[in-house]
Amino acid sequence: MGPSASAPASGVRQAYHHGDLRNALIDAALAMLEVEGADHLSLRAVASSVGVSHAAPAHHFGSLRGLRTALATVGFTRFAATMRAARAKAPDEPIAQLRAARDGYLSFATGSPALFRLMFTSPELDWNDAALCAAAGGARQELSDYSAAAARHLGLTDPHAIMRLEHLIWAEAHGEAHLVIDGRIPPSSALPEIDKASPLAVVDLAALIYAVPARTEGDGA
Amino acid sequence: MGPSASAPASGVRQAYHHGDLRNALIDAALAMLEVEGADHLSLRAVASSVGVSHAAPAHHFGSLRGLRTALATVGFTRFAATMRAARAKAPDEPIAQLRAARDGYLSFATGSPALFRLMFTSPELDWNDAALCAAAGGARQELSDYSAAAARHLGLTDPHAIMRLEHLIWAEAHGEAHLVIDGRIPPSSALPEIDKASPLAVVDLAALIYAVPARTEGDGA
DNA sequence: CCTGCTATCTTGGCGTTGTCAAGATAACCG
DNA sequence: CGGTTATCTTGACAACGCCAAGATAGCAGG
Numbered sequence: 001m002g003p004s005a006s007a008p009a010s011g012v013r014q015a016y017h018h019g020d021l022r023n024a025l026i027d028a029a030l031a032m033l034e035v036e037g038a039d040h041l042s043l044r045a046v047a048s049s050v051g052v053s054h055a056a057p058a059h060h061f062g063s064l065r066g067l068r069t070a071l072a073t074v075g076f077t078r079f080a081a082t083m084r085a086a087r088a089k090a091p092d093e094p095i096a097q098l099r100a101a102r103d104g105y106l107s108f109a110t111g112s113p114a115l116f117r118l119m120f121t122s123p124e125l126d127w128n129d130a131a132l133c134a135a136a137g138g139a140r141q142e143l144s145d146y147s148a149a150a151a152r153h154l155g156l157t158d159p160h161a162i163m164r165l166e167h168l169i170w171a172e173a174h175g176e177a178h179l180v181i182d183g184r185i186p187p188s189s190a191l192p193e194i195d196k197a198s199p200l201a202v203v204d205l206a207a208l209i210y211a212v213p214a215r216t217e218g219d220g221a
Numbered sequence: 222m223g224p225s226a227s228a229p230a231s232g233v234r235q236a237y238h239h240g241d242l243r244n245a246l247i248d249a250a251l252a253m254l255e256v257e258g259a260d261h262l263s264l265r266a267v268a269s270s271v272g273v274s275h276a277a278p279a280h281h282f283g284s285l286r287g288l289r290t291a292l293a294t295v296g297f298t299r300f301a302a303t304m305r306a307a308r309a310k311a312p313d314e315p316i317a318q319l320r321a322a323r324d325g326y327l328s329f330a331t332g333s334p335a336l337f338r339l340m341f342t343s344p345e346l347d348w349n350d351a352a353l354c355a356a357a358g359g360a361r362q363e364l365s366d367y368s369a370a371a372a373r374h375l376g377l378t379d380p381h382a383i384m385r386l387e388h389l390i391w392a393e394a395h396g397e398a399h400l401v402i403d404g405r406i407p408p409s410s411a412l413p414e415i416d417k418a419s420p421l422a423v424v425d426l427a428a429l430i431y432a433v434p435a436r437t438e439g440d441g442a
Numbered sequence: 443c444c445t446g447c448t449a450t451c452t453t454g455g456c457g458t459t460g461t462c463a464a465g466a467t468a469a470c471c472g
Numbered sequence: 473c474g475g476t477t478a479t480c481t482t483g484a485c486a487a488c489g490c491c492a493a494g495a496t497a498g499c500a501g502g
Contacts, residue, residue, distance in 0.1 A: 017468055017479060037344050039260075042459060053481045055461085060479095064460065114344075121338060122403045123258050140405075167397070167406050172389070175396025182343045185388050238450060238497055263488060274452045276490085281450095285489065 022060045022070075024050050029071055033114045043067060068118060069126045075112070075119045076135035080142045082108040087146065094146075094153035101146045102173045109177035110187060116177065143170060243281045243291075245271050250292055254335045264288060289339060290347045296333070296340045297356035301363045303329040308367065315367075315374035322367045323394045330398035331408060337398065364391060 061067040086104030109116040147166040265275040282288040307325030330337040368387040
Protein backbone atom coordinates (compact mmCIF):
# COMPACT_ATOMS: atom_id res chain seq x y z
CA MET A 1 0.00 0.00 0.00
CA GLY A 2 3.04 2.15 0.03
CA PRO A 3 2.88 3.97 -3.27
CA SER A 4 -0.54 5.58 -2.69
CA ALA A 5 0.39 7.40 0.51
CA SER A 6 1.83 10.84 -0.01
CA ALA A 7 4.06 10.67 3.05
CA PRO A 8 6.28 7.84 4.27
CA ALA A 9 4.71 5.86 7.09
CA SER A 10 7.47 6.30 9.63
CA GLY A 11 11.07 7.29 9.25
CA VAL A 12 11.51 4.73 6.48
CA ARG A 13 12.47 6.10 3.12
CA GLN A 14 11.51 4.37 -0.10
CA ALA A 15 13.68 4.63 -3.16
CA TYR A 16 12.70 7.57 -5.34
CA HIS A 17 9.83 9.88 -4.51
CA HIS A 18 10.43 10.65 -0.92
CA GLY A 19 6.93 12.03 -0.55
CA ASP A 20 7.72 15.25 1.24
CA LEU A 21 11.35 15.77 0.47
CA ARG A 22 11.22 19.53 0.29
CA ASN A 23 10.01 19.90 3.86
CA ALA A 24 12.33 17.17 5.05
CA LEU A 25 15.26 19.02 3.52
CA ILE A 26 14.15 22.27 5.11
CA ASP A 27 13.86 20.66 8.53
CA ALA A 28 17.28 19.07 8.19
CA ALA A 29 18.76 22.34 6.99
CA LEU A 30 17.22 24.28 9.87
CA ALA A 31 18.68 21.84 12.36
CA MET A 32 22.06 21.87 10.66
CA LEU A 33 22.03 25.66 10.46
CA GLU A 34 21.95 26.16 14.22
CA VAL A 35 24.31 23.28 15.03
CA GLU A 36 27.00 23.52 12.37
CA GLY A 37 26.81 27.23 11.66
CA ALA A 38 25.67 29.18 8.64
CA ASP A 39 28.78 28.65 6.53
CA HIS A 40 28.79 24.89 7.04
CA LEU A 41 25.32 24.68 5.56
CA SER A 42 25.70 22.79 2.28
CA LEU A 43 23.32 21.26 -0.18
CA ARG A 44 25.24 18.00 -0.14
CA ALA A 45 25.32 17.71 3.63
CA VAL A 46 21.61 18.38 3.88
CA ALA A 47 20.94 15.81 1.17
CA SER A 48 22.98 13.09 2.82
CA SER A 49 21.41 13.95 6.16
CA VAL A 50 18.00 13.13 4.73
CA GLY A 51 19.40 10.16 2.83
CA VAL A 52 18.99 11.31 -0.76
CA SER A 53 21.52 11.89 -3.48
CA HIS A 54 23.67 14.97 -3.54
CA ALA A 55 21.80 16.68 -6.36
CA ALA A 56 18.29 16.14 -5.04
CA PRO A 57 18.03 19.48 -3.20
CA ALA A 58 18.86 21.40 -6.35
CA HIS A 59 15.63 20.19 -7.90
CA HIS A 60 13.56 21.77 -5.12
CA PHE A 61 15.59 24.88 -4.37
CA GLY A 62 17.58 25.46 -7.52
CA SER A 63 20.68 26.54 -5.72
CA LEU A 64 22.15 27.07 -2.31
CA ARG A 65 20.80 30.58 -2.46
CA GLY A 66 17.38 29.07 -3.07
CA LEU A 67 17.69 26.87 -0.01
CA ARG A 68 18.71 29.84 2.10
CA THR A 69 15.73 31.75 0.75
CA ALA A 70 13.39 28.90 1.66
CA LEU A 71 14.85 28.75 5.16
CA ALA A 72 14.44 32.49 5.60
CA THR A 73 10.84 32.16 4.44
CA VAL A 74 9.91 29.69 7.15
CA GLY A 75 12.00 31.80 9.50
CA PHE A 76 9.93 34.92 8.88
CA THR A 77 6.74 32.92 9.25
CA ARG A 78 7.83 31.53 12.61
CA PHE A 79 9.12 34.96 13.56
CA ALA A 80 5.73 36.59 13.05
CA ALA A 81 4.05 33.68 14.84
CA THR A 82 6.36 34.08 17.83
CA MET A 83 5.49 37.75 18.17
CA ARG A 84 1.79 37.01 17.74
CA ALA A 85 1.90 34.29 20.39
CA ALA A 86 3.71 36.57 22.82
CA ARG A 87 1.11 39.25 22.25
CA ALA A 88 -1.75 36.81 22.73
CA LYS A 89 -0.56 36.03 26.25
CA ALA A 90 -0.31 39.71 27.21
CA PRO A 91 -3.09 42.07 28.34
CA ASP A 92 -5.00 43.63 25.46
CA GLU A 93 -3.53 47.07 25.94
CA PRO A 94 -1.20 48.84 23.45
CA ILE A 95 1.79 49.23 25.72
CA ALA A 96 1.61 45.73 27.13
CA GLN A 97 1.26 44.42 23.58
CA LEU A 98 4.27 46.41 22.48
CA ARG A 99 6.47 45.05 25.22
CA ALA A 100 5.21 41.50 24.74
CA ALA A 101 5.96 41.67 21.02
CA ARG A 102 9.43 42.96 21.79
CA ASP A 103 9.97 40.00 24.10
CA GLY A 104 8.86 37.74 21.26
CA TYR A 105 11.28 39.45 18.92
CA LEU A 106 14.16 38.82 21.31
CA SER A 107 13.20 35.27 22.21
CA PHE A 108 13.03 34.29 18.56
CA ALA A 109 16.46 35.72 17.93
CA THR A 110 18.01 34.02 20.95
CA GLY A 111 16.22 30.77 20.16
CA SER A 112 17.35 30.63 16.51
CA PRO A 113 20.32 32.95 16.21
CA ALA A 114 21.69 31.51 12.97
CA LEU A 115 18.30 31.62 11.30
CA PHE A 116 17.74 35.14 12.56
CA ARG A 117 21.02 36.27 11.06
CA LEU A 118 20.27 34.50 7.79
CA MET A 119 16.87 36.20 7.55
CA PHE A 120 18.34 39.66 7.95
CA THR A 121 21.46 39.23 5.83
CA SER A 122 19.94 40.39 2.59
CA PRO A 123 22.73 39.72 0.08
CA GLU A 124 22.49 35.97 0.71
CA LEU A 125 18.79 35.81 -0.09
CA ASP A 126 16.71 36.06 -3.24
CA TRP A 127 14.30 38.91 -2.63
CA ASN A 128 12.62 38.27 -5.95
CA ASP A 129 11.15 35.15 -4.39
CA ALA A 130 7.43 35.75 -3.84
CA ALA A 131 7.12 33.44 -0.84
CA LEU A 132 10.00 35.14 0.94
CA CYS A 133 8.55 38.59 0.31
CA ALA A 134 5.16 37.46 1.57
CA ALA A 135 6.57 35.94 4.76
CA ALA A 136 8.80 38.92 5.46
CA GLY A 137 5.92 41.25 4.71
CA GLY A 138 3.78 39.42 7.23
CA ALA A 139 6.36 39.86 9.94
CA ARG A 140 6.77 43.49 8.97
CA GLN A 141 3.01 43.96 9.14
CA GLU A 142 2.93 42.42 12.60
CA LEU A 143 5.57 44.90 13.67
CA SER A 144 3.73 47.83 12.14
CA ASP A 145 0.51 46.80 13.82
CA TYR A 146 1.63 46.88 17.39
CA SER A 147 3.94 49.85 17.02
CA ALA A 148 1.26 51.88 15.27
CA ALA A 149 -1.18 50.96 18.04
CA ALA A 150 1.32 52.14 20.62
CA ALA A 151 1.89 55.33 18.65
CA ARG A 152 -1.81 56.09 18.51
CA HIS A 153 -2.10 55.30 22.20
CA LEU A 154 0.50 57.98 22.78
CA GLY A 155 -1.52 60.47 20.80
CA LEU A 156 0.41 60.44 17.54
CA THR A 157 -1.55 61.17 14.37
CA ASP A 158 0.98 62.26 11.76
CA PRO A 159 1.76 59.19 9.61
CA HIS A 160 5.32 60.31 9.19
CA ALA A 161 5.81 60.55 12.93
CA ILE A 162 4.18 57.16 13.41
CA MET A 163 6.57 55.64 10.91
CA ARG A 164 9.53 57.24 12.65
CA LEU A 165 8.36 55.80 15.92
CA GLU A 166 8.02 52.40 14.33
CA HIS A 167 11.61 52.63 13.17
CA LEU A 168 12.75 53.53 16.66
CA ILE A 169 10.95 50.58 18.19
CA TRP A 170 12.22 48.25 15.51
CA ALA A 171 15.80 49.46 15.69
CA GLU A 172 15.99 49.10 19.45
CA ALA A 173 14.65 45.55 19.40
CA HIS A 174 16.69 44.57 16.36
CA GLY A 175 19.91 45.97 17.75
CA GLU A 176 19.45 44.33 21.10
CA ALA A 177 18.66 41.03 19.36
CA HIS A 178 21.88 41.18 17.34
CA LEU A 179 24.04 42.24 20.26
CA VAL A 180 22.63 39.51 22.47
CA ILE A 181 23.08 36.66 19.99
CA ASP A 182 26.60 37.91 19.27
CA GLY A 183 27.35 37.70 22.97
CA ARG A 184 28.14 41.40 23.29
CA ILE A 185 25.50 42.23 25.87
CA PRO A 186 23.67 39.88 28.25
CA PRO A 187 20.01 39.07 27.60
CA SER A 188 17.79 41.86 28.86
CA SER A 189 16.09 39.48 31.25
CA ALA A 190 19.27 39.54 33.28
CA LEU A 191 18.85 43.28 33.78
CA PRO A 192 15.28 43.56 34.89
CA GLU A 193 14.13 46.78 36.46
CA ILE A 194 17.21 48.74 37.29
CA ASP A 195 16.12 51.66 35.17
CA LYS A 196 13.47 52.45 37.73
CA ALA A 197 16.17 54.03 39.80
CA SER A 198 16.57 56.83 37.28
CA PRO A 199 13.59 57.19 34.98
CA LEU A 200 14.43 60.69 33.93
CA ALA A 201 17.68 59.77 32.26
CA VAL A 202 16.28 57.01 30.11
CA VAL A 203 13.23 59.01 29.25
CA ASP A 204 15.21 62.00 28.13
CA LEU A 205 17.71 59.94 26.23
CA ALA A 206 15.34 59.16 23.40
CA ALA A 207 14.64 62.83 23.11
CA LEU A 208 18.32 63.59 22.91
CA ILE A 209 19.09 60.95 20.31
CA TYR A 210 16.19 61.82 18.11
CA ALA A 211 16.62 65.54 17.95
CA VAL A 212 13.57 66.16 20.04
CA PRO A 213 13.77 69.27 22.16
CA ALA A 214 14.15 68.16 25.74
CA ARG A 215 11.55 69.09 28.27
CA THR A 216 12.07 72.62 29.41
CA GLU A 217 10.50 72.23 32.81
CA GLY A 218 13.55 70.81 34.53
CA ASP A 219 16.25 71.78 32.08
CA GLY A 220 19.33 71.89 34.25
CA ALA A 221 17.82 69.64 36.96
CA MET B 222 68.41 48.29 -6.69
CA GLY B 223 65.56 45.89 -6.30
CA PRO B 224 66.54 43.50 -3.55
CA SER B 225 67.47 46.09 -0.94
CA ALA B 226 64.11 47.88 -0.83
CA SER B 227 61.58 46.38 1.53
CA ALA B 228 58.59 47.55 -0.50
CA PRO B 229 57.98 47.40 -4.25
CA ALA B 230 58.73 50.72 -5.91
CA SER B 231 55.45 51.13 -7.75
CA GLY B 232 52.78 48.60 -8.60
CA VAL B 233 55.42 46.23 -9.93
CA ARG B 234 55.75 42.94 -8.16
CA GLN B 235 59.00 41.05 -8.03
CA ALA B 236 59.03 37.27 -7.87
CA TYR B 237 59.01 36.01 -4.30
CA HIS B 238 59.02 38.30 -1.29
CA HIS B 239 56.31 40.74 -2.12
CA GLY B 240 57.44 43.10 0.61
CA ASP B 241 54.11 43.85 2.21
CA LEU B 242 51.97 41.02 1.06
CA ARG B 243 49.90 40.74 4.19
CA ASN B 244 48.58 44.28 3.91
CA ALA B 245 48.16 43.95 0.17
CA LEU B 246 46.04 40.85 0.71
CA ILE B 247 43.97 42.62 3.34
CA ASP B 248 43.34 45.58 1.06
CA ALA B 249 42.35 43.32 -1.81
CA ALA B 250 40.11 41.30 0.48
CA LEU B 251 38.42 44.41 1.83
CA ALA B 252 37.68 45.59 -1.69
CA MET B 253 36.45 42.18 -2.76
CA LEU B 254 34.32 41.87 0.36
CA GLU B 255 32.15 44.85 -0.49
CA VAL B 256 32.00 44.19 -4.21
CA GLU B 257 31.57 40.44 -4.47
CA GLY B 258 29.84 39.80 -1.17
CA ALA B 259 30.94 38.04 1.96
CA ASP B 260 30.40 34.49 0.72
CA HIS B 261 32.40 35.05 -2.45
CA LEU B 262 35.42 36.02 -0.40
CA SER B 263 38.01 33.29 -0.98
CA LEU B 264 41.67 32.89 -0.22
CA ARG B 265 42.39 31.89 -3.80
CA ALA B 266 40.55 34.83 -5.35
CA VAL B 267 42.31 37.28 -3.04
CA ALA B 268 45.64 35.68 -3.88
CA SER B 269 45.16 35.89 -7.63
CA SER B 270 43.87 39.43 -7.26
CA VAL B 271 47.21 40.42 -5.77
CA GLY B 272 49.11 38.25 -8.21
CA VAL B 273 50.51 35.62 -5.91
CA SER B 274 49.98 31.89 -5.80
CA HIS B 275 46.86 30.35 -4.33
CA ALA B 276 48.49 29.18 -1.12
CA ALA B 277 50.28 32.40 -0.25
CA PRO B 278 47.51 33.84 1.94
CA ALA B 279 47.49 30.75 4.11
CA HIS B 280 51.00 31.56 5.26
CA HIS B 281 49.88 34.93 6.64
CA PHE B 282 46.41 34.12 7.89
CA GLY B 283 46.45 30.39 8.43
CA SER B 284 42.95 29.87 7.15
CA LEU B 285 39.98 31.66 5.69
CA ARG B 286 38.78 32.19 9.23
CA GLY B 287 42.10 33.85 9.93
CA LEU B 288 41.67 36.19 6.97
CA ARG B 289 38.17 37.09 8.14
CA THR B 290 39.56 37.76 11.60
CA ALA B 291 42.25 40.03 10.18
CA LEU B 292 39.64 41.91 8.14
CA ALA B 293 37.43 42.34 11.20
CA THR B 294 40.43 43.63 13.12
CA VAL B 295 41.11 46.47 10.71
CA GLY B 296 37.35 46.95 10.55
CA PHE B 297 37.07 47.57 14.28
CA THR B 298 40.05 49.90 14.17
CA ARG B 299 38.50 51.97 11.39
CA PHE B 300 35.16 51.78 13.15
CA ALA B 301 36.53 53.35 16.32
CA ALA B 302 38.42 55.92 14.25
CA THR B 303 35.23 56.87 12.40
CA MET B 304 33.39 57.48 15.66
CA ARG B 305 36.32 59.43 17.07
CA ALA B 306 36.55 61.59 13.96
CA ALA B 307 32.83 62.30 14.06
CA ARG B 308 33.10 63.31 17.69
CA ALA B 309 36.10 65.54 17.03
CA LYS B 310 34.06 67.65 14.63
CA ALA B 311 31.20 68.07 17.10
CA PRO B 312 30.92 70.53 20.00
CA ASP B 313 32.61 69.34 23.17
CA GLU B 314 29.39 68.67 25.03
CA PRO B 315 28.17 65.22 26.11
CA ILE B 316 24.93 65.15 24.15
CA ALA B 317 26.42 66.55 20.98
CA GLN B 318 29.24 64.03 21.32
CA LEU B 319 26.73 61.22 21.73
CA ARG B 320 24.82 62.16 18.63
CA ALA B 321 27.98 62.69 16.59
CA ALA B 322 29.30 59.28 17.60
CA ARG B 323 25.99 57.72 16.63
CA ASP B 324 26.26 59.37 13.23
CA GLY B 325 29.75 57.90 12.92
CA TYR B 326 28.40 54.49 13.87
CA LEU B 327 25.81 54.66 11.12
CA SER B 328 28.08 56.12 8.48
CA PHE B 329 30.64 53.38 9.00
CA ALA B 330 27.95 50.72 8.63
CA THR B 331 26.49 52.25 5.48
CA GLY B 332 29.97 52.86 4.07
CA SER B 333 31.19 49.29 4.61
CA PRO B 334 28.10 47.14 5.07
CA ALA B 335 29.76 43.81 4.33
CA LEU B 336 32.65 44.53 6.67
CA PHE B 337 30.23 45.72 9.34
CA ARG B 338 28.28 42.48 9.12
CA LEU B 339 31.49 40.43 9.17
CA MET B 340 32.69 42.22 12.31
CA PHE B 341 29.50 41.49 14.21
CA THR B 342 28.90 37.95 13.02
CA SER B 343 30.80 36.24 15.78
CA PRO B 344 30.74 32.57 14.67
CA GLU B 345 32.85 33.39 11.61
CA LEU B 346 35.65 35.02 13.60
CA ASP B 347 38.38 33.78 15.89
CA TRP B 348 37.86 35.59 19.17
CA ASN B 349 40.97 34.01 20.61
CA ASP B 350 42.96 36.31 18.34
CA ALA B 351 44.60 38.96 20.47
CA ALA B 352 44.65 41.65 17.78
CA LEU B 353 40.95 41.22 17.10
CA CYS B 354 40.08 41.44 20.77
CA ALA B 355 42.21 44.56 21.16
CA ALA B 356 40.62 46.29 18.17
CA ALA B 357 37.11 45.34 19.20
CA GLY B 358 37.86 46.37 22.77
CA GLY B 359 39.00 49.77 21.51
CA ALA B 360 35.75 50.32 19.67
CA ARG B 361 33.82 49.14 22.68
CA GLN B 362 35.77 51.54 24.88
CA GLU B 363 34.98 54.40 22.53
CA LEU B 364 31.32 53.52 22.83
CA SER B 365 31.46 53.27 26.60
CA ASP B 366 33.21 56.62 26.84
CA TYR B 367 30.67 58.77 25.13
CA SER B 368 27.64 56.94 26.47
CA ALA B 369 28.95 57.09 30.02
CA ALA B 370 29.61 60.79 29.60
CA ALA B 371 26.06 61.27 28.40
CA ALA B 372 24.78 59.21 31.32
CA ARG B 373 26.67 61.31 33.84
CA HIS B 374 25.47 64.45 32.11
CA LEU B 375 21.94 63.21 32.75
CA GLY B 376 22.69 62.75 36.43
CA LEU B 377 23.16 59.00 36.52
CA THR B 378 25.52 57.63 39.16
CA ASP B 379 24.61 53.97 39.62
CA PRO B 380 27.10 51.94 37.51
CA HIS B 381 24.42 49.39 36.76
CA ALA B 382 22.09 52.06 35.44
CA ILE B 383 24.90 53.57 33.39
CA MET B 384 25.61 50.21 31.82
CA ARG B 385 21.95 49.73 31.01
CA LEU B 386 21.89 53.11 29.37
CA GLU B 387 24.94 52.21 27.36
CA HIS B 388 23.18 49.10 26.13
CA LEU B 389 20.16 51.14 25.12
CA ILE B 390 22.28 53.59 23.15
CA TRP B 391 24.26 50.80 21.56
CA ALA B 392 21.22 48.72 20.66
CA GLU B 393 19.43 51.62 19.01
CA ALA B 394 22.42 52.55 16.87
CA HIS B 395 23.28 48.94 16.09
CA GLY B 396 19.74 48.04 15.13
CA GLU B 397 19.33 51.07 12.94
CA ALA B 398 22.67 50.30 11.28
CA HIS B 399 21.62 46.76 10.46
CA LEU B 400 18.17 47.73 9.24
CA VAL B 401 19.57 50.45 7.03
CA ILE B 402 22.26 48.35 5.37
CA ASP B 403 19.69 45.60 4.83
CA GLY B 404 17.50 48.13 3.07
CA ARG B 405 14.63 47.72 5.48
CA ILE B 406 14.46 51.32 6.62
CA PRO B 407 15.80 54.42 4.88
CA PRO B 408 18.87 56.16 6.29
CA SER B 409 17.92 58.34 9.24
CA SER B 410 19.19 61.42 7.43
CA ALA B 411 16.16 61.11 5.20
CA LEU B 412 13.91 61.59 8.20
CA PRO B 413 15.39 64.60 9.89
CA GLU B 414 13.34 66.44 12.42
CA ILE B 415 9.81 65.21 12.12
CA ASP B 416 9.75 64.04 15.71
CA LYS B 417 9.62 67.63 16.82
CA ALA B 418 5.94 67.59 16.05
CA SER B 419 5.31 65.22 18.93
CA PRO B 420 8.14 65.15 21.42
CA LEU B 421 6.10 63.62 24.19
CA ALA B 422 5.45 60.38 22.34
CA VAL B 423 9.05 59.62 21.55
CA VAL B 424 10.21 60.67 24.95
CA ASP B 425 7.73 58.49 26.73
CA LEU B 426 8.38 55.53 24.48
CA ALA B 427 11.72 54.70 26.01
CA ALA B 428 10.08 54.71 29.39
CA LEU B 429 7.44 52.32 28.17
CA ILE B 430 9.85 49.91 26.54
CA TYR B 431 12.22 49.87 29.45
CA ALA B 432 9.75 49.36 32.23
CA VAL B 433 10.29 52.83 33.55
CA PRO B 434 7.21 54.35 35.18
CA ALA B 435 5.93 57.06 32.89
CA ARG B 436 5.74 60.61 34.05
CA THR B 437 2.60 61.28 36.00
CA GLU B 438 2.50 65.01 35.46
CA GLY B 439 0.88 65.10 32.05
CA ASP B 440 -0.52 61.60 31.78
CA GLY B 441 -3.41 61.97 29.36
CA ALA B 442 -2.27 65.02 27.43
C1' DC C 443 82.90 35.55 -0.67
C1' DC C 444 80.68 31.80 0.94
C1' DT C 445 77.70 28.90 3.89
C1' DG C 446 73.87 27.68 6.64
C1' DC C 447 69.34 29.42 8.33
C1' DT C 448 64.83 31.16 8.36
C1' DA C 449 60.92 33.38 6.52
C1' DT C 450 58.45 33.71 2.45
C1' DC C 451 56.24 32.12 -1.62
C1' DT C 452 55.27 28.27 -5.22
C1' DT C 453 53.81 23.85 -6.85
C1' DG C 454 51.08 19.89 -6.63
C1' DG C 455 47.57 17.29 -4.80
C1' DC C 456 43.45 15.71 -1.91
C1' DG C 457 38.78 15.98 -0.42
C1' DT C 458 34.62 18.76 -0.55
C1' DT C 459 31.50 21.89 -2.54
C1' DG C 460 27.93 24.05 -6.06
C1' DT C 461 26.27 23.35 -10.43
C1' DC C 462 25.14 21.28 -14.75
C1' DA C 463 23.85 17.36 -18.03
C1' DA C 464 22.00 12.99 -18.77
C1' DG C 465 19.69 9.05 -17.32
C1' DA C 466 16.60 6.21 -14.33
C1' DT C 467 12.31 5.69 -11.76
C1' DA C 468 7.76 6.60 -10.08
C1' DA C 469 3.32 8.81 -10.27
C1' DC C 470 -0.38 10.43 -12.99
C1' DC C 471 -3.65 10.72 -16.78
C1' DG C 472 -6.12 9.63 -20.86
C1' DC D 473 -2.04 -0.04 -20.95
C1' DG D 474 1.13 3.69 -23.00
C1' DG D 475 2.77 8.39 -22.77
C1' DT D 476 3.97 12.44 -20.11
C1' DT D 477 5.75 14.76 -16.38
C1' DA D 478 7.74 15.37 -11.95
C1' DT D 479 11.12 13.49 -9.13
C1' DC D 480 15.47 11.57 -7.92
C1' DT D 481 20.19 9.43 -9.29
C1' DT D 482 24.59 9.24 -11.44
C1' DG D 483 28.55 11.31 -13.30
C1' DA D 484 31.37 15.01 -14.23
C1' DC D 485 33.67 19.71 -13.93
C1' DA D 486 35.57 23.84 -11.90
C1' DA D 487 36.51 26.23 -7.68
C1' DC D 488 37.50 26.05 -3.06
C1' DG D 489 40.12 25.21 1.73
C1' DC D 490 43.79 22.94 3.23
C1' DC D 491 48.14 20.23 3.57
C1' DA D 492 52.86 18.69 2.27
C1' DA D 493 57.18 19.57 -0.28
C1' DG D 494 60.01 22.24 -2.72
C1' DA D 495 62.03 26.64 -4.43
C1' DT D 496 63.68 31.35 -3.61
C1' DA D 497 65.16 35.43 -1.16
C1' DG D 498 67.04 37.89 2.64
C1' DC D 499 70.21 37.60 6.65
C1' DA D 500 73.93 36.45 9.80
C1' DG D 501 78.53 34.54 10.81
C1' DG D 502 82.87 32.55 9.26
